[in-house]
Amino acid sequence: MVGGGAANIPDDHPRAASLRTREQMKKAVEDGLVHATGLIAHGRGEAFDYLLGEASPPEAQAAIHEAAFIIRAAHRPALSLNGNVVALAARQCVELAAAWPALRLEVNLFHRTPDRVARLVTVMEGSGAPPGSVLGNDPDARIPGLSSDRARCCAAGIGTADVVVVPLEDGDRCQALKAMGKTVVTVDLNPLSRTAQAADVTIVDELTRVMPRLAAALRHPPARRAAFDNGANLAAVKRRMAQRLGA
Amino acid sequence: MVGGGAANIPDDHPRAASLRTREQMKKAVEDGLVHATGLIAHGRGEAFDYLLGEASPPEAQAAIHEAAFIIRAAHRPALSLNGNVVALAARQCVELAAAWPALRLEVNLFHRTPDRVARLVTVMEGSGAPPGSVLGNDPDARIPGLSSDRARCCAAGIGTADVVVVPLEDGDRCQALKAMGKTVVTVDLNPLSRTAQAADVTIVDELTRVMPRLAAALRHPPARRAAFDNGANLAAVKRRMAQRLGA
Numbered sequence: 001m002v003g004g005g006a007a008n009i010p011d012d013h014p015r016a017a018s019l020r021t022r023e024q025m026k027k028a029v030e031d032g033l034v035h036a037t038g039l040i041a042h043g044r045g046e047a048f049d050y051l052l053g054e055a056s057p058p059e060a061q062a063a064i065h066e067a068a069f070i071i072r073a074a075h076r077p078a079l080s081l082n083g084n085v086v087a088l089a090a091r092q093c094v095e096l097a098a099a100w101p102a103l104r105l106e107v108n109l110f111h112r113t114p115d116r117v118a119r120l121v122t123v124m125e126g127s128g129a130p131p132g133s134v135l136g137n138d139p140d141a142r143i144p145g146l147s148s149d150r151a152r153c154c155a156a157g158i159g160t161a162d163v164v165v166v167p168l169e170d171g172d173r174c175q176a177l178k179a180m181g182k183t184v185v186t187v188d189l190n191p192l193s194r195t196a197q198a199a200d201v202t203i204v205d206e207l208t209r210v211m212p213r214l215a216a217a218l219r220h221p222p223a224r225r226a227a228f229d230n231g232a233n234l235a236a237v238k239r240r241m242a243q244r245l246g247a
Numbered sequence: 248m249v250g251g252g253a254a255n256i257p258d259d260h261p262r263a264a265s266l267r268t269r270e271q272m273k274k275a276v277e278d279g280l281v282h283a284t285g286l287i288a289h290g291r292g293e294a295f296d297y298l299l300g301e302a303s304p305p306e307a308q309a310a311i312h313e314a315a316f317i318i319r320a321a322h323r324p325a326l327s328l329n330g331n332v333v334a335l336a337a338r339q340c341v342e343l344a345a346a347w348p349a350l351r352l353e354v355n356l357f358h359r360t361p362d363r364v365a366r367l368v369t370v371m372e373g374s375g376a377p378p379g380s381v382l383g384n385d386p387d388a389r390i391p392g393l394s395s396d397r398a399r400c401c402a403a404g405i406g407t408a409d410v411v412v413v414p415l416e417d418g419d420r421c422q423a424l425k426a427m428g429k430t431v432v433t434v435d436l437n438p439l440s441r442t443a444q445a446a447d448v449t450i451v452d453e454l455t456r457v458m459p460r461l462a463a464a465l466r467h468p469p470a471r472r473a474a475f476d477n478g479a480n481l482a483a484v485k486r487r488m489a490q491r492l493g494a
Contacts, residue, residue, distance in 0.1 A: 036276055047295055050439065242489035246482065
């Protein structure tokens with residue numbers, strides 16, 4: 001890892017705020033929370049967020065409302081946490097679980113190592129999660145169809161969940177959860193990704209802008225559940241991004 | 248830095264090739280060649296390349312031809328190398344300089360540290376650059392308008408160049424080079440970036456697909472120089488990406 005930290009970003013740089021978020025992600029890598037390739041995933045998200053004008057589209061709010069109805073109706077909802085999610089939104093995830101206490105939190109990693117799972121659980125507890133409430137350290141179940149360590153999960157969390165919220169997730173994992181018969185909600189800035197396509201509800205928006213609004217919708221859902229078509233919602237977001245490209 | 252390397256990528260993953268390139272970039276960070284935030288930049292490029300269908304558009308070939316004419320006509324052309332450029336295309340950069348020996352190579356970094364400059368020069372020499380031919384270790388000039396260490400460059404390279412090729416470059420630096428009166432050629436997958444907008448010739452394509460074709464065009468340029476309008480070329484690429492979004 002090479003030097004040149006946040007202190008080295010000139011205040012007059014036109015994208016100083018974005019550069020500082022990047023330095024925050026870099027630090028999460030150094031702290032062993034985020035896999036280095038998680039930074040690449042973050043960059044992909046930045047590109048699509050740029051096509052949203054770095055603002056939440058109305059389609060995301062519609063998807064958030066639908067997600068809130070699904071999570072509230074679930075018997076065993078779970079929120080899957082990876083390194084990027086914890087690095088960007090640990091406290092917001094704790095607040096989401098506070099808004100809907102049935103939601104189980106589980107650290108579940110694409111690049112799984114026991115050490116990194118433990119570090120992420122510790123960060124979640126340091127961010128306000130009740131001690132012992134965050135699953136992941138002792139996987140005792142498997143997600144069929146995934147190779148090796150990627151399949152490991154906890155029976156008390158994702159393993160027996162009927163609804164799984166998987167933000168910033170790999171397409172394989174999303175498809176494997178769907179194949180288990182689970183209802184999948186994702187947050188993904190790329191409307192073309194396999195995850196976005198495979199999920200039942202795809203919130204195309206930036207994670208830290210989504211989480212407080214999802215928590216609010218869980219506490220106080222709209223009186224009436226609007227009609228929701230995930231494919232049509234994705235198509236509308238794609239048109240919005242295309243307009244930004246000047247087409 | 249956490250574990251889980253290339254050996255851990257399942258062969259059956261639908262994006263195994265892309266994941267392996269990511270692991271190569273991760274290793275470049277571990278080796279002190281690429282700044283961690285360079286991985287985020289790589290991810291942004293991946294997203295826009297996805298919108299190109301991971302294939303070179305005809306607009307890129309037109310820009311490559313124009314770039315070749317400009318470089319061939321230059322008195323003092325220079326190629327600016329940063330960590331991502333060297334990690335992805337060190338040997339291709341050497342081959343570019345072999346195709347047009349007037350092209351001076353200079354390591355020039357946004358997150359400059361003397362150690363990283365030295366490592367990148369060493370990689371370039373290990374990739375076939377003649378010893379001593381790659382500038383950067385002893386900066387003796389400045390690019391006006393950039394803060395602190397970012398301004399440092401070599402008089403024998405970028406400092407006195409009339410044409411500068413700056414692939415994968417920060418917008419500030421591109422604009423500062425333009426303000427010095429230099430002609431700027433860039434390779435940037437984001438057609439909306441400040442770099443893409445500010446450059447005289449913007450090749451919107453993936454670096455390793457561009458470099459061999461630019462070398463070929465330097466050796467054997469088309470017989471006739473076609474009319475070229477960088478703004479119109481960018482607009483055409485943006486329309487192409489917008490189509491991929493289904494607009």
